[in-house]
Amino acid sequence: MSSGETTAHQDAKQMIITAARAAGWDAQPEVIGDGWRADVLATRGSVRIAFEVQWSFLSLDGALTRQDRY
Numbered sequence: 001m002s003s004g005e006t007t008a009h010q011d012a013k014q015m016i017i018t019a020a021r022a023a024g025w026d027a028q029p030e031v032i033g034d035g036w037r038a039d040v041l042a043t044r045g046s047v048r049i050a051f052e053v054q055w056s057f058l059s060l061d062g063a064l065t066r067q068d069r070y
Contacts, residue, residue, distance in 0.1 A: 009053050013053055020040065020042040036070055039052050
């Protein structure tokens with residue numbers, strides 16, 4: 001887990017990892033891609049799902065920009 005994150009942020013990421021793995025996904029924290037970093041990346045076969053835990057304010061434009069990067 002990344003330093004500087006709140007306990008709530010770290011706990012949420014761990015809950016996502018635990019749930020994804022229980023559902024049969026390979027889930028890894030802090031996966032870096034081309035211009036993005038997922039808090040958790042879950043993969044199963046060729047399917048990838050990026051999870052981003054957001055506790056602080058993020059505008060709609062900011063969220064859409066982030067989504068486009070994924």
